[in-house]
Amino acid sequence: MYIPATLRPDNIDVCAASARRTRKPRSLLLAAPAAALLLAGVAPAHALVIGVTEGVSYQVTESQIAPRFEPIAEALSKALKQPVTIKVLISYNGAREALKEQQVDMAFIHPAHVALEAIKSGRYQALAWTGGFTAYKVSLLCKEPQPISDWKSVAGKGLVMPDPDSITSVITRAMLREQGVQAASLKLTNTRYQDAVPFYVKNGFAAYGATASSGVIKAWKDGGGNVCAESRAVPIKQWVASRKLDAATTAAAREALLGLAQSDAGKRALATSTYTGFVAPSAEVEAALLTWLGI
Numbered sequence: 547m548y549i550p551a552t553l554r555p556d557n558i559d560v561c562a563a564s565a566r567r568t569r570k571p572r573s574l575l576l577a578a579p580a581a582a583l584l585l586a587g588v589a590p591a592h593a594l595v596i597g598v599t600e601g602v603s604y605q606v607t608e609s610q611i612a613p614r615f616e617p618i619a620e621a622l623s624k625a626l627k628q629p630v631t632i633k634v635l636i637s638y639n640g641a642r643e644a645l646k647e648q649q650v651d652m653a654f655i656h657p658a659h660v661a662l663e664a665i666k667s668g669r670y671q672a673l674a675w676t677g678g679f680t681a682y683k684v685s686l687l688c689k690e691p692q693p694i695s696d697w698k699s700v701a702g703k704g705l706v707m708p709d710p711d712s713i714t715s716v717i718t719r720a721m722l723r724e725q726g727v728q729a730a731s732l733k734l735t736n737t738r739y740q741d742a743v744p745f746y747v748k749n750g751f752a753a754y755g756a757t758a759s760s761g762v763i764k765a766w767k768d769g770g771g772n773v774c775a776e777s778r779a780v781p782i783k784q785w786v787a788s789r790k791l792d793a794a795t796t797a798a799a800r801e802a803l804l805g806l807a808q809s810d811a812g813k814r815a816l817a818t819s820t821y822t823g824f825v826a827p828s829a830e831v832e833a834a835l836l837t838w839l840g841i
Contacts, residue, residue, distance in 0.1 A: 688747065
């Protein structure tokens with residue numbers, strides 16, 4: 547049988563003497579675990595990450611987005627009693643990838659279809675909707691004096707829409723499907739920003755222009771233009787939470803978001819974001835939209 551050299555008879559006295567020299571007082575041995583526990587108690591909590599994407603059909607830069615959400619992140623940090631950081635998701639595909647890999651614990655997402663994709667995947671759940679943006683509708687700008695009565699008549703005509711992956715275009719395609727019209731049957735043109743849509747209709751490059759910007763629609767009407775059709779209402783700016791979060795954290799985050807508009811501090815945080823508050827989501831509306839938008 548193998549015996550370690552330190553335990554052989556000729557080494558026992560040496561080992562004993564060494565042990566006496568190196569043995570620490572009992573008080574120090576007890577203090578070490580206590581110190582470790584004390585340090586653990588003051589260690590910083592894990593930071594929750596908020597992902598933010600603000601759409602691609604408006605001219606907003608990455609450097610403009612994060613500062614707008616910092617006060618809301620601070621409010622969530624206080625409510626959840628842990629640090630909160632912001633991760634700007636400037637592209638839709640970047641947002642999709644971050645959500646797929648669950649790189650963010652919560653996310654504020656414009657557009658709705660990206661949020662709904664994450665919800666349908668089972669990785670995230672609805673947390674809140676943005677007040678004032680729960681009835682986003684696409685209007686078809688046109689020069690025709692009357693609304694579209696025969697949708698078959700639009701086949702072969704020109705239609706200009708924002709970026710194909712924008713929520714405006716997703717809603718427009720859903721509206722066409724609802725009326726039995728395939729988008730491919732029209733002469734489609736895409737322009738990056740919504741405020742460019744009226745130019746195409748005004749100058750005869752398209753018969754219809756899809757936009758949901760209230761400012762663009764107002765300017766078009768004020769200039770004598772008409773709206774030939776309007777879509778269903780869609781909540782487009784949504785908060786989602788990872789299903790990896792525990793129920794208590796998710797509930798506290800939802801309560802904090804819904805309560806921001808109820809306090810002066812919360813209103814100040816919202817003012818920076820330009821939003822007026824957040825409201826509870828509807829599971830019924832969510833389910834209907836998943837079907838209607840083809841998600």
